[in-house]
Amino acid sequence: MILPQMAGHMLSSVAPNCLWKFGWNFGVKGLIAVEKFKARRRRGIIFPPFLHLSVINSCNLKCQGCWVDVQAPRTMVPFEELDAIVSDAKAHGNVFFGLLGGEPFLHPRLLDLLAAHPDCYFQIFTNGQLITPEIARRLQALGNATPLVSIEGDSATSDIRRGSRQVLDRSLRGLELCLKARLITGVATSLCRSNIDTMLTEEWLRRLIDMGVHYAWLHGYRPVGPEASPELALTPDQLVRVRKFVVEQRARLPIAIVDAYYDDEGDALCPMAVGLTHHVGPSGGIEPCPIIQLAVEQVGTGSFYEQVTQSAFLKDMRDAAAQHSRGCVVLENPRLILEIADRHGAHDTTQRGTARQELLAMTPRSSQDLPGREIPEKHWMYRFAKRYWFNDFGTYPAAGRVHP
Numbered sequence: 001m002i003l004p005q006m007a008g009h010m011l012s013s014v015a016p017n018c019l020w021k022f023g024w025n026f027g028v029k030g031l032i033a034v035e036k037f038k039a040r041r042r043r044g045i046i047f048p049p050f051l052h053l054s055v056i057n058s059c060n061l062k063c064q065g066c067w068v069d070v071q072a073p074r075t076m077v078p079f080e081e082l083d084a085i086v087s088d089a090k091a092h093g094n095v096f097f098g099l100l101g102g103e104p105f106l107h108p109r110l111l112d113l114l115a116a117h118p119d120c121y122f123q124i125f126t127n128g129q130l131i132t133p134e135i136a137r138r139l140q141a142l143g144n145a146t147p148l149v150s151i152e153g154d155s156a157t158s159d160i161r162r163g164s165r166q167v168l169d170r171s172l173r174g175l176e177l178c179l180k181a182r183l184i185t186g187v188a189t190s191l192c193r194s195n196i197d198t199m200l201t202e203e204w205l206r207r208l209i210d211m212g213v214h215y216a217w218l219h220g221y222r223p224v225g226p227e228a229s230p231e232l233a234l235t236p237d238q239l240v241r242v243r244k245f246v247v248e249q250r251a252r253l254p255i256a257i258v259d260a261y262y263d264d265e266g267d268a269l270c271p272m273a274v275g276l277t278h279h280v281g282p283s284g285g286i287e288p289c290p291i292i293q294l295a296v297e298q299v300g301t302g303s304f305y306e307q308v309t310q311s312a313f314l315k316d317m318r319d320a321a322a323q324h325s326r327g328c329v330v331l332e333n334p335r336l337i338l339e340i341a342d343r344h345g346a347h348d349t350t351q352r353g354t355a356r357q358e359l360l361a362m363t364p365r366s367s368q369d370l371p372g373r374e375i376p377e378k379h380w381m382y383r384f385a386k387r388y389w390f391n392d393f394g395t396y397p398a399a400g401r402v403h404p
Contacts, residue, residue, distance in 0.1 A: 128174025327369025
């Protein structure tokens, strides 16, 4: 009964143009993009089907564990370069882009980017606080974006986690405006030790369902950046608890639950290592992933497609991560990141200029790769989708584990 309930909710709560663009741009064309990615892989060419673009560094909040220079002078990827990146990627079959910050709604031409590419689909990672009724109406008229509003705990925890006051109430107001505008709307939570007991609960998911939220994204906190707060990082037992909860609730509740770090058998994977995604930072550096703030290539200096596919730095980073483990190499072996960066002369893409020192100061820890504790998908829909469109695509030398 879960699928009919989810479908019924989508049909009754989402504006028709938003539903159409989600189904066509993200659904049909997104699957085609993955098939083109797989075809390129067979020819030895890696160009990710999903790209993450941090369009601006500025933010109205200052969260624990944030790796972005949110308090530094504003820097952002100009509209012309964002337009060129999307156009170039689109010419090679890509249609899905994640827009991050800082806070992406601080970019003065964010909505212009969406309007310039009605044949693409965008996921906007936002704290929701800058979403006004006018912005929500404009997003509905455009139809090709889904806001993903981050909520990090109850009122007290949110204020501590996000460095401000009344954070939860202001984020919920933005969330409600999106739902009122009949947008496909999600809620993301970075699970850590201070919020796991309140956010990793059926009660919280049922509250989201009652509000009308269409999907949730639950992921583990990554202690990186200038103020990493490593004491918030989840333990291996807690990581297994998160995975078990997600798998079980996917089979029980009528809300889509996203995860980006496991395949259908429950084996861990790193989207960067398998070539599913790379990242452009606010300064225009082409980075392996958002938390590796080191780059060799820079947008605006040539074809984006050629820069990504011909980058020896990105290739070595993918290969090293895949050979090291199925998890997050940044958490497990930060010095390996430094070795590769130094080998290629990668530059620090932060304004603070301390990315190398931050990696050097990190204490290696467990990531989502916990051999022997894999939890396969229970629901047939997630198993099917991951088996064909979200897996390691033969990247890892240790593929084919025997599962308990």
